[in-house]
Amino acid sequence: MTENGFTLRRYFFFCLRLLFRQRRDVALPLFFFLLVSSLFPLAFANHAVPLLAPAALWITLLLSVLLSLDNLFREDVEDGFMEQLMTARQPLGLLVAVKMLAHWIAYILPIFICLPLTGLWYAMPSDTLFVLALSLLLGTPTLLALGGLAAALAAGLKQGGTLLILVTLPLATPVLLFGLTMVDMSQNGLSYAAARDFLAAMAVVSVGVGPLVTAAALRIGMD
Amino acid sequence: MTSRYLLKVENLGHSYGAAQIFTRVSFSLAAGEVLQVTGRNGSGKTTLLRLLAGTKPRESGHVTWDEDATRAVLGHKNGIKAELSAIENLSLYAPDRRSCMEALELLGLERAHHKKPCYMLSAGQQRKTALARVMLAKANVWLLDEPFTALDARAHETVTELLARHAKNGGAAVVATHDRLDLDAFTLREMVMS
Numbered sequence A: 001m002t003e004n005g006f007t008l009r010r011y012f013f014f015c016l017r018l019l020f021r022q023r024r025d026v027a028l029p030l031f032f033f034l035l036v037s038s039l040f041p042l043a044f045a046n047h048a049v050p051l052l053a054p055a056a057l058w059i060t061l062l063l064s065v066l067l068s069l070d071n072l073f074r075e076d077v078e079d080g081f082m083e084q085l086m087t088a089r090q091p092l093g094l095l096v097a098v099k100m101l102a103h104w105i106a107y108i109l110p111i112f113i114c115l116p117l118t119g120l121w122y123a124m125p126s127d128t129l130f131v132l133a134l135s136l137l138l139g140t141p142t143l144l145a146l147g148g149l150a151a152a153l154a155a156g157l158k159q160g161g162t163l164l165i166l167v168t169l170p171l172a173t174p175v176l177l178f179g180l181t182m183v184d185m186s187q188n189g190l191s192y193a194a195a196r197d198f199l200a201a202m203a204v205v206s207v208g209v210g211p212l213v214t215a216a217a218l219r220i221g222m223d
Numbered sequence B: 001m002t003s004r005y006l007l008k009v010e011n012l013g014h015s016y017g018a019a020q021i022f023t024r025v026s027f028s029l030a031a032g033e034v035l036q037v038t039g040r041n042g043s044g045k046t047t048l049l050r051l052l053a054g055t056k057p058r059e060s061g062h063v064t065w066d067e068d069a070t071r072a073v074l075g076h077k078n079g080i081k082a083e084l085s086a087i088e089n090l091s092l093y094a095p096d097r098r099s100c101m102e103a104l105e106l107l108g109l110e111r112a113h114h115k116k117p118c119y120m121l122s123a124g125q126q127r128k129t130a131l132a133r134v135m136l137a138k139a140n141v142w143l144l145d146e147p148f149t150a151l152d153a154r155a156h157e158t159v160t161e162l163l164a165r166h167a168k169n170g171g172a173a174v175v176a177t178h179d180r181l182d183l184d185a186f187t188l189r190e191m192v193m194s
Helices: A008-021 A023-043 A046-069 A074-078 A081-086 A092-121 A126-154 A160-187 A193-222 B045-053 B086-090 B097-106 B123-136 B153-168
Strands: B005-016 B019-030 B034-039 B060-065 B070-074 B141-145 B172-176 B188-193
Touching: A008 A023, A008 A092, A023 A046, A023 A092, A046 A092, A046 A126, A046 A160, A074 A081, A081 A092, A081 A193, A081 B045, A092 A126, A092 A193, A126 A160, A126 A193, A160 A193, B005 B045, B005 B172, B019 B045, B019 B060, B019 B172, B019 B188, B034 B045, B034 B153, B045 B070, B045 B141, B045 B172, B070 B123, B086 B097, B086 B123, B097 B123, B123 B153, B153 B172
Parallel strands: B034 B172, B034 B188, B070 B141, B141 B172
Antiparallel strands: B005 B019, B005 B060
16 A cells, blocks of 8 residues: 655645745744853853853753754644644655754754854864864754654643753763863864764764654554 | 456454454456445545555454455545645656646646645645546545545546546546545445444
C-alpha cells in the first residue's frame, strides 16, 4: 500500500512559507536574543564584557532556541496537520528533519546574521567571534534535536512550554560546556580541535538520530 | 465492479485503559464500495478510522491493505494551516494551481476566497478546503471522519456526488458520519458501531 503524498522539497517550501506568514512569532526569539545579549554590556564593567561574551551569547542563544521550539509541533497536533504528516508517503522522521531544517533557517540563521553586531557590543576580537560562531553553528543542530524531542513529547500538553524547558536545559548542558570550552581554549591560544570535533560528532548523531526519535515520540504522543 | 479487496480488517479491537471501545470488528472493502460507519457518540468511529489510517497503534486484530491501495485521510480536524490560503494549503498536495482551484470550485468555494488566509474562512469553507485536499491526493481509498461537519446542504450534496463518482471510478471510502449517505445500494455498505 502507498499513501497519498507530497515531496520533501514541496514540504520544505511549505514550511518556509508558513514560517514567513508567522513572521511576528518567528521574530520573537531573534528580538529576545538581541535584547538579552544587549543587557550584559550595560550591566557589567567594560573590562569584564569581552570575557563574559561567549557565555552570555551561548546562554542567550540556548534560551532563544528553547523559546522558538514551543510551537514546533504543538500547532500541527492542534490543527490536525500532524495526522496528514503521519499518513504521508514520506517517513515521518524525514518530514521532521525537513521541518527542523526550515526551523533552523527561520529562527537560528537570523541570529547568526546578527552575531557580528553583538560582537561589536561585546568588543570581541574577530578571531574569538569566529570561534564562537563556529561553536554555535556546531552546537545548534544538537540543541534543536534535543529541543525537538522535548517539543514532540510536550506537543499535546497544556503546560508543554515549561516541560520543554525543564527537559531540554539539563540535556543541553554538555553542548553548552563544549561550546564554551572551544571558545575558552581559543582565547587562551590553545587548540580547540577536540571540543570542536566533539560538538561536530554530536551534531552528526543528532541530525541522524534526532528526527527518528522525535518521530517516534510524536507517534506516542498522538496515541 | 471488481471484487478485489483494497482493505481487509479482521478482529480489530481497541480499548482506552480498562474501557473496551470495540472488539472483533471485521470487514472488507472492495473497489467501488463506500462503507458508512455509524453509531452513537463515543462508540469508536473516530478511533476505527485512526486505526485504519495508522495514526493510532493497533492493539489487536489485523488491517491488510492491497498493494495498489492509496489512502487519503480527512480527520475530525481539517489539517490545514490557518495562516495560509486555501490554494497555498493545497499546493502541498498538488503543485498544479489550476487543479487546486478546480477542486475548490467543485466543492463550492468561490474564487474570491481562494487566496484569503484560512482563518478568514468560515468553518464550512475550511472543511471544503480539507475535502479538496482529499480529492487532490488522488488516492483510491478515502478515510473520512464526519466529512459533512459545518457543510451547507448544497455542499453536502456535492460531497455525496463526489463519493458516488469516486466509487464509480474504482475508488472506495470509509465514512464515519451521522448523516444518511444517499448512495445506491450497490455502492453503499453500512456498519453500526455499538
